[in-house]
Structure formats: C-alpha cells, structure tokens
Amino acid sequence: MLQVENTLFTIVMLIYFAAMILYFTFIAVKRDAIAKIAVCLQGAGLALHTAALVCRGIGAGRLPLTNQYEFATAFAWGLCLVSLIFVVRFKFPVLGAFSAPVTFLVIGYAAMQSKEVRELMPALRSGWLGFHVSTAIIAYGAFGVSFVLSIIFLLRDRMKAQGFLDQHIPNREKLDVISYRSVSLGLLFLTFTIITGAIWAERAWGSYWSWDPKETWSLVTWIVYAIYLHLRIRRGWQGRAAAIFAVAGFVCVMFTYIGVNTFLPGVHSYA
Amino acid sequence: MNTIKKIWRFISSMGFAIALLVVLAAACSVGSLVTQGQSYAWYAQRYSERTAALILALGLDDAFHSGWFIAITAFLCLNLLLCNVVRLPQLIRRTRAAGRPEGALRLSGDVRAEGIANPQALFERLRMPKPAACAAEDGSAALFASRNRAGLWGAWVCHLGILLLILGFGLGQMTQRQYTAYGVPGDLRPIGDTGYVVSIDDFNVGLREDDTVEQYTADITVYDMNADGAPSQSATISVNNPATLFGMKFYQNSTGWAAKVTVLKDGEPLQEAVVCAGDYLAVADKPELVVYLNAFYPDYVLVPGVGPSTATGQLNNPAYLYSVYFQGQLLGMNALMQDEELTIDEYTVTFSEPQSYTLIQIKADRFTWLALIGGLVTLLGLVLAFYVQPERAWAIQGPDGLWTVCAQSRKGGPIFKDRFDRAVSALNDRPNP
C-alpha cells in the first residue's frame, strides 16, 4: 500500500506541475480552453492525491496526519481542494494560476520530508488528533487561497486595465468579497483547530493552554485574521490595508507551520 | 463631561479594539520568541547582560503572566464588554426591523429587477421563504420576505464567546490547583496538602513488537483521609485517558526509571527502598548520609564528548549514576553497574531491580467548562457571522400589473448580485406558459 502511495505521490506532483504550466500558458496565450484543461487536470490531480492519502492511511493503519511529511502532503491537498472550489465556484481560473505554484511548493516541501511510517507515541494516539489536524488542513488551505487572492488584489491595483486580465480578474469589490469568503472559511476552521487542539492537550497533558510556541503562534494567526475582519468593515481601511493583513496572516500561518518547529521547540516539536 | 464621553466612546470603539489586537499579537509573538522562565544568567549568556536585564525588567521571562500582558487582556475584555453592551439595543432594533417590510419597501435595494410577472417564482429561486403580502406606502400591492436574521447576531455572539473564554481561562489560572505524584506500584503518596492520598496500585508500560511504547497505564486509588473510614475511589489512567476522582483530574503524565536501593551495615541488611531517578535515600541510622540516584541507563555506553548515555531502551547493560552527600557536602559521584557495590565506611550500597515509575499529574480547575463554553459560543458566532447571511427581498406591483423586485444581502455584495441576476435570467428563460 505504501508503495502505491509512493507512486501516486510522484504522479500527483507531476500533475500539479503540469497544471501549473497550463495555467501559466493560459495567461500567456489568453485562451480560455487551456484554462479549462488546467482546471480538469487540477481536479484529476486532487482525485489521485486523495487516493494517495487513503493508501497511506491504509498502509499505516491510522489517519495519515501525524508527521511532517503527512501534514505537508495533506496541506497541499487542502490548498488544492480549496483553490479548486474557489476557481470553479467563482469562475476564476486566474486564481488557479496564482495558487498552483503555492500548491506545488508545498507538495515539493512534502517530497523533501522523510516518508517513513513511524509508530505513534502515546500522546498522539487520540481521536482528537484527527479532528485537530484535518481542520487545520482546511484552515491552512483556505488561508493559502486568501493569501493568493490578496496578492491578486494588490497587484490588480497596479495593473493597467488590460482587456484579458480585466475580464478574467473580478473587480476590486468582488475580489474583496471572495477573499473575505476564504478568510472566513479559514478562520472558522482555525477556531475548530484551536479548540480541538485544546481539548486534546487537556486530555494528554492536563492543560488545555500552556503557551507552547505553536499554540501561541496559532493564536497570533487567529488575531491577525480577526484584525483583517475588523479592518475590512472600517471606513478608510478596506481594500489595501485589509489585503495586507491577509498576506501577513498567511506569513503567520507559515511561521506557525514551519518556523515554530524549526526555531522554537515545544511540545509540538515531534509533529 | 465631554471628555468622559469621549473616553467612553474610545474605550468601546472598534478602533481601540484593532489597536489592542495588534498589540496583543505583538506581545504574544515576543513572548514566544524569548525563551520563558529562565534566569538572568541564562539570558545574559544567550544574549547580552543588557538584554538580559531588559528582559527581566519588562517581565519578558514570564510574558504571559506579566502585568502588562494581563492589562492588555483586561482592556480587551473591557472593550469587548462595552462594545457588546452599547450595540445590544441597536442590534435588537435592527433584528426586528429586518423582519418587517415597512423600512424595506421605501428602499430601492442593492439589486432590482423590473417587469417581473411572477415575483413568487423569483423569491423561490432566491431561496427566500414564502413572501408575506403587504402594501406599499402608496397603497400598491407588495410582497416581503426575509431570512437568516440570526446572522445579524454573529459578531455579537462571537464577542460574547471570547469574553467567556477569557473569563474561564483567567478564573482557571487564578484558582486551579496542580500537584504531581510519582512512584512505583505499592507507593502511597500524599496529594499536596489536600488531605487526599493516591496509591499507585499498578503501572505498566505497553510495548509494541518493535519496542516502541504503545501506552503507559496506571491503576490508582485515591483515599480521602479527611473523612471517616477514608473512603476511596479507583481508576485506570493512561496517556490521553485521564480520570476524575474526588473532583480532581488524574493524568498519566510521564514515566522514568526507578531502582531498588539496598543498604547493608557491616554486612547486615539495614534498609531497602525503591528510589526514582532524580530522588535520594537518606541512610536510616545516619540521615546526614544521603545517596542520590541521579540517573539510570538501561543500556549504558560512555560516549566520548557526551558522557554517559543509553544505547537502547532495553535492559541490556544497566548502570546507575549515583552521588553521595554527607552533611550536604558531595563525597563522590560515579556510575555503578549491576551487582557492583558502593562502600562508604561501614555501609555498602547496591542498586538492583530497575523498574519504571509513573509520574501522575493531578489538577483541579473548576472553570475549564466555562472556557469550553466560551470556545463553542465563539464558534457559533463565527458560523452565524460567516454562513448565515441576512437577506431580504420585496416586490411592489406597478399599475401595469408587473412587479419590481428588490433585494438586499448584508454581505453578499457582488456575489449576491450575480445570484440575483442569474435567478432573474432563469426566470426569463422559462418558456411562457
């Protein structure tokens, strides 16, 4: 099973790469038909990625969400899923072109991690772990999409009205609403992540909140997105300022995800 | 008077909330970047003496319990409370008004479509409830429907949840009691000064085939020594499965090595006890003489440059690192292998029967439930704010019998407009009966 997963993982990486190239080609040659193929390819990649995760779960005999490799590949999966939903729902293939490189970077990061299946230490053997990590994947995916949307928002301001991009990138107002949708999805799931994590920590370590660096940084992330929400409804600060906070929020997400493990050891350092 | 009003307004304003949130995020990141709970010497070595002094002066060594951190949080709570109090009457009014046609019928709506023959069908396509018939100001026939008014409460409920969460956490921090007890099966340990004692009845380390630990399980019994007959309650606890006994929660926290220490005096048995690594034994008839079991290595190796270490977790080559003190003075320190003896004057000390001890954490926090409710209320608020979008639609019949349909969505904006336009064009696409 793990062998199958390994092969699938490689295929998925290739597909994501191909989809990324197709999205770029779509922007370069301005042909809608290419965007359609890219979207289909991304969908196919996602389906195979799902199959790979299922194989890993069966092979390891547990939820495949417990070490750096498993979380990284699941993160890429979440990013691909949420971006695909937004691309299709808002008929917005340019979003696909911007999010595909991020997805590819994350799955590339996964490829660099050790794929070894290790047995779980007792603290990780909890049903809450499944909830905690799977909600984190959706949250991170949604924040990734909001990051990309905010970048598009900020770039859009600088672009001259160009026929093609103008037609394919929604106006400021609509971009803002779409970005808001992805941040709200992310924030809701991040809140789930923090609460299920707190419940799990309470059962495993006897303390639901102990200011461990990973906990603290998830709180910082949460606060940054709360600031985004309030800026968005404040006159004079909508638009650019809010978009900058959405970008800052994703920087916090990435720091919580990679930086904390690297620079600030704590109880989460085995994850 | 005016200044008081201004201050009040500022403290309950969203601008202040944003400023506080920015400061709080910065405070949290600083608290996580500076290693917490270290001494001046530690910081001085890590950074510089000036930085170390600054860290201690600002309380950055215990940032999350420092006065300024608590002050920021307290201001945030005050801000949240005032914001919710100030907005409550307005929110009730708005919720009522959103369900009534009077206000809406005067508006032109965010989106509108004219010349609609069958407004009910459009309402249906917009997933509105069945509209109520009413009359516009000029007496023409009108229809009105609204949905998802609960969504207006999202932010308010979320703010309330955060208040409860902070309150529950703060009260818990102030009142919680925490103890630890450790030992090997057969040990009886007092739980702080509570008058309860915990007996460790059994302790098992469950290993998998590859020797990794699957689970630590302890059987414990707690006795209430304050009550007549010392009533008891028992439970089995393991990692991730704590138990509540006498209102306290017992956690299987961690484990370590213990060993039997035997003391002979002039070759005659004097005393025997199980000592956990890190713990000591005072010699029975000479308590100034103390033997520490500093550490235990199940598979002892001496790694050059590192010192004593263990190669595996298995009992292949057990070694005991001990130190001996007399009247507080260190007499000696060394590693002793299985069956080796340590002789101090007339005393002979041996270590044997290495075994695992359990460390049990005991906690009583009476406000965890409040923090949990706060968290769940926050979640509910977020769901209401994000996914229950208040919408209303109304229609007024013109003299030609056709209707003008208007609609409003609180947050849908251009996306709601797209949906509305699609619903209208779907209506027009339908073949005429």
Ligand code: HEM
């Ligand atoms: C930790 C602190 C806070 C969090 C997490 C938080 C969260 C939220 C959320 C999730 C929303 C809904 C946003 C939306 O619907 O798009 C919101 C709205 C709002 N918040 Fe906060 N908030 C916080 C503190 C405050 C404070 C202290 C104030 C005090 C003035 C405040 C004022 C508002 C206002 C006026 C709204 C708009 C309400 C509405 O749209 O009906 N917030 N907040």
